[in-house]
Amino acid sequence: MVIPNIDELLANAHPVGLPMRTRFRGIDLRETVLLQGPLGWAEFGPFAEYQDDESALWLAAAIEAGWQGFPTALRNSIPVNATMPAVPADQVPEILAAFGEVPAVKIKVAEVGQSLQDDIDRVAAVRQAAPEAVLRIDANAGWQLQTALEALRRLADFGLEYAEQPVPGIEGLASLRAALLAEQIPIRIAADESVRKESDPLAVARAAAADLIVVKVAPLGGVRRALEIVREAGLPAVVSSALDTSVGIRAGLALAAALPELPFACGLGTVALFEQDVCAPALLPRAGEIELSETVPDPELLQKYRLPEDRVRWWEARLRRVHAQLSQRVM
Numbered sequence: 001m002v003i004p005n006i007d008e009l010l011a012n013a014h015p016v017g018l019p020m021r022t023r024f025r026g027i028d029l030r031e032t033v034l035l036q037g038p039l040g041w042a043e044f045g046p047f048a049e050y051q052d053d054e055s056a057l058w059l060a061a062a063i064e065a066g067w068q069g070f071p072t073a074l075r076n077s078i079p080v081n082a083t084m085p086a087v088p089a090d091q092v093p094e095i096l097a098a099f100g101e102v103p104a105v106k107i108k109v110a111e112v113g114q115s116l117q118d119d120i121d122r123v124a125a126v127r128q129a130a131p132e133a134v135l136r137i138d139a140n141a142g143w144q145l146q147t148a149l150e151a152l153r154r155l156a157d158f159g160l161e162y163a164e165q166p167v168p169g170i171e172g173l174a175s176l177r178a179a180l181l182a183e184q185i186p187i188r189i190a191a192d193e194s195v196r197k198e199s200d201p202l203a204v205a206r207a208a209a210a211d212l213i214v215v216k217v218a219p220l221g222g223v224r225r226a227l228e229i230v231r232e233a234g235l236p237a238v239v240s241s242a243l244d245t246s247v248g249i250r251a252g253l254a255l256a257a258a259l260p261e262l263p264f265a266c267g268l269g270t271v272a273l274f275e276q277d278v279c280a281p282a283l284l285p286r287a288g289e290i291e292l293s294e295t296v297p298d299p300e301l302l303q304k305y306r307l308p309e310d311r312v313r314w315w316e317a318r319l320r321r322v323h324a325q326l327s328q329r330v331m
C-alpha cells in the first residue's frame, strides 16, 4: 500500500463530532475525521481509548478507501440489523423506528450497572416491537462463564440467532460454546473483541471458540485485509460498523459486498443512532437493506459539525503520530 504523506492527509482532513440520539458504548458525541482522497472519501475515527499502534490499522483502512479503492463487489445491496443500545425497555420502540423495517435486531446486554432482568425486559420489548425480526445480543464481553450461561438459558426462549462476545477471551468463548452444546441450548457464539483486539485474529477459528466472526473494516486495517481474515478463518462473517458516519459505512458495505458468502444481516445500520450524519442522503436502511452508493459529505454539514479548535488540534496530532507509526510498517 502506498501511504500518502502527512501534509496531504492533513490538508484534506475534516474533523467532526456527531451527536448520538442515545448514548452508545459510553459515547454521546462521535468524534471522527473525514478525509478526501483522490479516489473517494475516507474515515479515520479510532475510539479515544485506542493506542497509536492499533490506530495505524484504522488509518490503513482509510487510505484504502481514499487512495486505493475497494475490491470488486459481488452484490449491490446489503441486509442489515438494527442496533439497540442498552436502554430501558420503554425507549425501545422509538429507537427501533429510526431503522425502519429490518430482518434482524442486535440488542446490547450486560451493561455495567444493569441487571439480567433489564436485559430480558429490553429483549422482550424488541420482540414485541419487531415480531418478525431475528434477534441477536451483544454483551461486549460483559459476562463471565456462569452469568453468561444463566443469561443465555433465560434468553433462549427468544430464539436468539447468536450471542456476540458474551464473555471475554478466546478460552472463555470456547468454554461457553462447549457448555451450550452440552446443555443443547441452540445459540451460536459470535466473536467480536476476540477478533478485532487480539494480535492474532485467526486464533478464534483455530480454537473452535465461535460459530461466526464479526468483522469491522477499520480495526482490521481495510476491506482487503478483512477479506483475507475471513477467508483464512473459514467461518461465516457478519460485517459490522465501528459507529462510523456514512463514509465508514460505505467501506463496511464494500466488505460485505465482496465476501463470497453473506449468510447473516450486517451491523451496518448504525447511522440511525446519530442525530444527523455528514452525508445527505445518509446510508440508512431501506426495507432492511442498504444499497452501495457513492458517499460524499455535504460541505455545510462538515462545517456545522466541525469540532472546536482544541479537538481539531488533538485529532491532527493523533493523525501525525499514527501516520508515523503506519509509515514504519510494511503492509
Ligand SMILES: O=C(O)CCC(=O)C1=CC=C[C@@H](O)[C@@H]1C(=O)O
Pocket (backbone or CB within 6 Å): 025, 081, 082, 083, 106, 138, 140, 192, 240, 241, 242, 243, 266, 267, 268, 269, 270
Ligand atoms: O453491530 C452492530 O449492530 C453495530 C455496531 C456495534 O455494535 C458496535 C460498533 C462500535 C463499537 C462496538 O463496541 C460495537 C460492537 O461491539 O459491536
Ligand SMILES: [Mg+2]
Pocket (backbone or CB within 6 Å): 138, 140, 164, 165, 192, 193, 214
Ligand atoms: Mg460487538
